[in-house]
Amino acid sequence: MTGAGSPHSPLSSRLRALRPAAFGADPSGERWERIRRSPNFLDGVFQNPVGARTRPSGGSMVEFAKIYFRKEARAHRSPVGLVPLHATTLADIAKPPASGLRLTWMGHSSVLAEIDGRRVLFDPVWGERCSPFPFAGPKRLHPVPVPLAALGPVDVVVISHDHYDHLDLPTIRALASTDTVFAVPLGVGAHLERWGVPADRLRELDWNESTEVAGLRLTATPARHFCGRGIRNKQHTLWASWAVAGSEHRIYHSGDTGYFPGFKDIGAEHGPFDATMIQIGAYSEYWPDIHMTPAEGIRAHLDLQGGQPSGAMLPIHWGTFNLAPHPWAEPGEGTVAAAAAEGARIALPQPGEPFEPTAEGIPSEPWWRAVATAPAAGWSPTAGTGSPEVAPSA
Secondary structure, three states, X not given: OOOOOOOOXXXXXXXXXXXXHHHOOOOOHHHHHHHHHOOOEEOOEEOOOOOOOOOOOOHHHHHHHHHHOOHHXXXXXXXXXXXXXXXOHXXXXXXXXXXXXXXXXXXXXXXXXXXXXXXXXXOOOOOOXXXXXXXXXXXXXXXXXXXXXXXXXXXXXXXXXXXXOOOOHHHHHHHHOOOOEXXXXXXXXXXXXXXXXXXXXXXXXXXXXXXXEXXXXXXXXXXXXXXXXXXXOOOOOOOOEEEEEOOOOEEEEOOOOOOOOHHHHHHHHHOOOOEEEEEOOOOXXXXXXXXXXXXXXXXXXXXXXXXXXXXXXXXXXXXXXXXXXXXXXXXXXXXXXXXXXXXOOEOOOOOOOEEOOOOOOOOOOOHHHHHOOOXXXXXXXXXXXXXXXXXXXX
């Protein structure tokens, strides 16, 4: 494969040299050969475990634009006041978790997980916008709870895929100057190397491959999504969810994904989990296959737990950026309702609020209601946040 469309052609090489740094880099060399050998790479692109429509097209795109830019709808897609942030994050995480497991949601999909004496940072996005440009694109609806430099040492940074709201250039460049290891899906390492991450600190995995970092076992597990950062998205980088197992605990981060039956297989192989971090925001009827609704998120959590409402579920991928036509608070409200219907235990922390998923009490107040427009039907009854049913550990 050495024609004009190949990553190795002279024309492609010249174009790569001109592209903005935020676009990252195309896989090449041995990385490209690994991609071509992947069982998940077919007909020149990575494939989903089941089919997925990734974006509106044709007439549906026009309909989506009408809804998205309607003035009255835009007013509901942002908080009506300042989003509350936990005030003592750094002091709280300075003390080790009593249970050995603690999660701190930093907003959107960024989570600091302290597990069995190690620290894992999932999808860290500390930038002001999830965009290749500093002057345009979705802007934060709340500040990051703590400065990245104040967070302290991290053993491993885990990236789910290369979209801008999960892989942030300024954040990665800041972390590149530390000693942390990066665990990423196959192909994503090309971006990180361009941004200054040494190759020997990369662990680049295909689905169902694992790596050991600081006594933790990290496994890239399937997800139903897509990839891309540039103008032409060639689907040459993989997307993944992640299972992480320590000496005593197991956790799961969904990344971005539509619902698919594979959650049951992931749970059977790597679970059940003490905690799951599940995407429940930025969904739409115009892209139903690549993001989950709150009800689907709860269903995925139960699948991962072998059908049982065990462990705690942390809703992620909402509240921080305006990425879909639904109201700002709808993902939180929908998760509360879906959890109550299924008897699932959910955590509802403010951004920056640490909690221990296996502890007797976890954050359970729907904090967003103080700064959100109330839905016409009223707020959902709060349920599903009671005492833990601890999942068996590794």
